[in-house]
Amino acid sequence: MSSPLPSLDPHVLLVFLLQVSLLLLVALTLGRLAVKIGLPALVGELLTGVVLGPSLLGTVAPGLLDWVLPADADQLHLLDAVGQLGVLLLVGVTGIQLDGKMLRRRGSAGVKVSLSGLLLPLALGIGAGFLVPAALLTEGTDRGVFALFLGVAMCVTAIPVIAKILADMNLLHRDVGQLTLAAGTVDDAVGWFLLSVVSAAATTGVRAGSVSLSLLYLVAFIAVAFFAGRPAVRWVMQRASGGPRVTIAVIVIVLGAAVTQSLKMEAMFGAFIAGILIGQARDDENKLWKDLTPLRTVVLSVLAPLFMATAGLRMDLTALAGPKVLLAAIALLLVAVVGKFAGAYLGARWSRLSHWEGIALGAGMNARGVVEVVVATTGLRLGVLSIATYTVVVLIAVVTSVMGPPILRWAMSRMEQTPAESERELVLAAGPH
Numbered sequence: 509m510s511s512p513l514p515s516l517d518p519h520v521l522l523v524f525l526l527q528v529s530l531l532l533l534v535a536l537t538l539g540r541l542a543v544k545i546g547l548p549a550l551v552g553e554l555l556t557g558v559v560l561g562p563s564l565l566g567t568v569a570p571g572l573l574d575w576v577l578p579a580d581a582d583q584l585h586l587l588d589a590v591g592q593l594g595v596l597l598l599v600g601v602t603g604i605q606l607d608g609k610m611l612r613r614r615g616s617a618g619v620k621v622s623l624s625g626l627l628l629p630l631a632l633g634i635g636a637g638f639l640v641p642a643a644l645l646t647e648g649t650d651r652g653v654f655a656l657f658l659g660v661a662m663c664v665t666a667i668p669v670i671a672k673i674l675a676d677m678n679l680l681h682r683d684v685g686q687l688t689l690a691a692g693t694v695d696d697a698v699g700w701f702l703l704s705v706v707s708a709a710a711t712t713g714v715r716a717g718s719v720s721l722s723l724l725y726l727v728a729f730i731a732v733a734f735f736a737g738r739p740a741v742r743w744v745m746q747r748a749s750g751g752p753r754v755t756i757a758v759i760v761i762v763l764g765a766a767v768t769q770s771l772k773m774e775a776m777f778g779a780f781i782a783g784i785l786i787g788q789a790r791d792d793e794n795k796l797w798k799d800l801t802p803l804r805t806v807v808l809s810v811l812a813p814l815f816m817a818t819a820g821l822r823m824d825l826t827a828l829a830g831p832k833v834l835l836a837a838i839a840l841l842l843v844a845v846v847g848k849f850a851g852a853y854l855g856a857r858w859s860r861l862s863h864w865e866g867i868a869l870g871a872g873m874n875a876r877g878v879v880e881v882v883v884a885t886t887g888l889r890l891g892v893l894s895i896a897t898y899t900v901v902v903l904i905a906v907v908t909s910v911m912g913p914p915i916l917r918w919a920m921s922r923m924e925q926t927p928a929e930s931e932r933e934l935v936l937a938a939g940p941h
Contacts, residue, residue, distance in 0.1 A: 524586045527577060528814065531587075534560060535813040550672045551910050553813045557820025558906070567826065577821065591818045593762075594811030596779040600761030601804050602671035602689065603783020604797075605680055617859035618690035624855030625873045626663045626695050629847030630702075633662030636843045641832045646894045656706045657883075657892045661901050662844050664699040665692040666879035667780060669909050670872055672812060677913060679920065682929050684865055688872035691852070693780060696879065700773055701726060703883055710890045725771040733764070733781050741782075742789040745796060753799040757786050776879075819881050820906065822888075827896040828903075837900040844904045845911075848874045864922045871915035880905035 538552030538559070558564060566573045637655025645654055670692050671680075679685040704722050741760055748756050764782025765775035790796040828834050849870040856866035884901040887893035893901065 520583055520586070523575075523578065523583060527583075527587055528590070531556060531560065531814055531817040532810070535817040539813065549676055549813070550669065550816060551913070553816035554819060554906050554909055556813075556817035558823060558825070560817070561821040561823055563820070563823055563825040566824075587818060590811070591815040592775075594807065594815040596765045596775060597758065597761060597803070597807045598671060598812045598815070599667055599776045599779045600757070600764070600783035600786070601800075601807050602667060603780045603785075604757070604787040604800065617856070617861060618687050619694060620859045621687065621852050621855035621869055621873070622691035622694035622698075624858060625665070625691065625848055625852035625870075626698055628851035628854070629844065630659045630663040632843050632847040633659035636662075636840060640836050640840070643830065643832050644836055644894060644897045644900070646891055649892055650710075653706065653710050654892055656709060657887050658840075658901075660699060660702045660706055661876075661880055661883045661887070661904075662840075662847055663695070663702075664876060664879045664883055665695040665848075665873050666876050666905070666909070667692050667696055667776065669875045669879075672808075672816070673872070673875060673909070673913055673916070675808060677917060677920075679916070682920065682925070684868045684872070684920065684923070688869055691855075691869070691873060695873070696777060696780075699879070699883075700777060703886065704772060706892075707886060707890060710892050722772065726773060729768060729771060729773070729778070730781065733785060737782075738785050738788060741785040745786060745789040749795070750799055753796065754803045757800055757803060760786055820902065822885070822898070823902045823906075824895060824899050825903070827899045830896075833896050833900070837903060840900055841904050841907060844876070845874060845908060848876075848908075862923070864919045868916055868919035868923070871912045871919060875909045875912040876905040 535553045535556040538555055539549030540552070542552035543549055560573075560577065562573065565577075634655045637658035638651060640658075645651065667689065670688055674680045674685045674688065680689075701722060744756055744760075745753060761779050761782045764778035764780075764785075766778070768778030768781075769775040786796075786800075828837055852870040852873040853866040856869045857863075861869070881902055884893060884898045884905075887901075888895070888898045
């Protein structure tokens with residue numbers, strides 16, 4: 509006779525419920541305050557983790573922090589699991605709204621913006637890694653591996669943060685918004701591949717065979733998804749309606765994430781591709797989008813804010829108390845901003861886009877958000893990054909996400925909406941909005 513499945517400890521469940529309630533309450537409050545001062549709700553949601561984490565609450569009331577957000581692995585895993593599901597669904601919903609026709613029409617521009625916005629900050633980040641003071645390195649860390657890791661952290665872009673910013677600012681229907689998502693997708697795919705290479709260098713060393721296998725998996729997944737997965741998803745989605753469509757969409761997104769995770773790629777990439785497949789199954793009347801409105805509402809209003817709130821919980825600003833660490837943090841922030849912004853802008857101009865389109869793309873691509881947090885967490889787990897460096901990298905993610913919206917709004921105010929964009933806005937208004 510098999511033993512019964514272990515049940516969840518009542519106190520663990522109580523703390524988990526309090527954690528979710530507190531994080532959502534503070535995220536909602538700070539999000540509304542951010543909106544009142546002209547920033548997207550995302551800004552306040554990202555700052556929630558800073559306020560409730562060791563940076564503020566841990567300094568003012570450490571006893572309260574230890575009770576509400578205890579440093580217990582099992583307790584943290586519950587919160588992380590909900591946050592991970594939220595970010596996967598956010599990325600999937602973003603993929604559903606991607607305009608495939610526009611991407612095919614202006615795909616070369618997206619690739620140019622992406623590559624330019626990736627290679628320049630990568631090079632600058634690697635260079636900075638060889639110059640930062642030893643106080644930022646963990647004992648025994650190879651500086652070359654550290655420099656490579658820092659370069660990857662500088663060059664990534666965050667699809668979830670970009671999606672949330674564009675959604676909050678009602679810019680998903682604009683060509684610049686669609687191009688930013690397209691370029692961010694390429695950046696993410698390359699970024700996760702580079703992260704796997706650097707992680708291998710930090711553990712077993714880079715082997716040509718393992719790198720080639722990872723690249724083969726990436727290409728094979730995309731090919732299978734679009735040649736076999738697309739007709740299958742279309743067939744299933746068109747034979748469901750109402751609530752079952754929402755359930756099927758969630759299953760497809762989560763399965764897509766599971767496939768890429770099993771292939772040792774990032775789960776978010778699979779979720780995004782799955783979302784694209786769902787979006788391409790829509791009909792002329794856009795009934796699919798109308799049926800999926802409840803999913804988008806729950807994701808954007810509950811799960812995404814909860815994930816954003818958890819992003820800053822492991823961040824400790826007190827690590828910046830040392831003058832050398834603080835100066836290094838400022839220098840790395842400048843390297844990150846200049847590299848990404850200049851790279852995306854040059855890529856836009858290379859694609860013959862206007863000056864203001866280049867600035868808007870630079871502002872959008874500059875948002876690192878949760879993806880950089882994932883990179884930082886990986887570096888911390890492998891021992892490549894110290895607590896101080898982890899905090900600096902996460903701080904860059906928060907600052908770049910905060911500075912993006914006002915610059916984006918300023919640039920977009922100088923570009924008139926085209927008839928095609930107006931038509932796309934009407935289509936989006938007919939479905940999720």
